[in-house]
Amino acid sequence: GVGCIMFEMATGRPMFPGATVKEELHLIFRLVGTPTEETWPGISSNEEFRSYLFPQYRPQALINHVPRLDTEGIDMLTALLLYDNRSRVSAEASPRYPYFTSLGNNIHNLADTASVFSLKELQLQKDPGHRSSVFQPL
Template sequence: NGTYATVFKGRSKLTENLVALKEIRLEHEEGAPCTAIREVSLLKNLKHANIVTLHDIIHTERCLTLVFEYLDSDLKQYLDNCGNLMSMHNVKIFMFQLLRGLSYCHTRKILHRDLKPQNLLINETGELKLADFGLARAKSVPTKTYSNEVVTLWYRPPDVLLGSTEYSTPIDMWGVGCILNEMATGHPMFPGATVKEELHLIFRLLGTPTEETWSGISSNEEFRSYLFPQYRPQTLINHVPRLDTEGIDLLSALLLYDTRSRISAEAALQHPYFLSLGNNIHNLTDSRDSSLFGVFRAVVRPRSRRPSFWPI
């Protein structure tokens, strides 16, 4: 059960494949929820191996049913099943797939706006796919003003926490950094219960922002009203010891206060952190059938029957 829908597991009589049926109840007074309409209109045009496939739409008087491809798990469940200790090799593979799907969206000026482990689905092969585009929005130019009450608190960037409503693709990249940290450590990076607590956790680790780290912050009224102590930035490697030097560098680039400096999904895909996966991963097309593992099996462990990216 979700905010505006219930998801069922089903089987296609036509193909006998498993599917996920997202049933959205329609209230006669209001019609279809805007989140459902937004999700349908966006997903119809997003065809990528790392984005969940919308197979069909069934519209009746009482409900709207979206027929999605079925995936066994999500990243939150996967972490739980690993005892919150993921293989660092798998962290890298999942991270690359997340960035691939996000780069495809951002190139088409679509922001996800609700990235969190529960919205990253994983199948038994090890493919990761972005899902739940109910809060996603197509970004028009010039940037429109959006609600600042969108992203789940733990993955919400400080600019949005401090009231910014004019944001773009960097809003998703902060969430990617939080997810990378969570995969590497096994626990959420900034699990704040309120906006003030969330900001306090961020500033305590990354340092209270200054004009040097975040141009214009000293004139932000909300920031000034909180009267945060002047924390110095801590060394990230001490908090994420399992990440290598390149991984820490990528994490730092994702968690920059200034949105203009925060690394993009496209640039992140070229980061040295992914060099160990080989060059062939950059030759993949955007096709739904263009899975990372078509290339990856040949790179890692070609003779193994058990996928080398899946924990034993």
């Protein structure tokens, strides 16, 4: 879910706009690859999954679908989209991901109810169409 939200925030469109469960799963599998025992232990014994007879899609490069994200953003999105929740980045660990380095260290001390825009390091500006991964302190 968080990976889909990150994608939508970066692109302005839903990641998997399927109308049915089967269509939704096809969209997911076409982008991140059809799950295997390696990517999702136990999936081959799931009767419902097996009943769909999905083709074996290979994962696509996310950068082709989210060009506004830099390398760190693609790494984080990839970590959020893993099938196996034991391998997926946790909510607790995700703020420490290199993707957030450009926001500075004060972002980690922000109260839950405070806006990120209350930080002097962050200012709204026109979207250049890509994201710099280098933090420039003020």
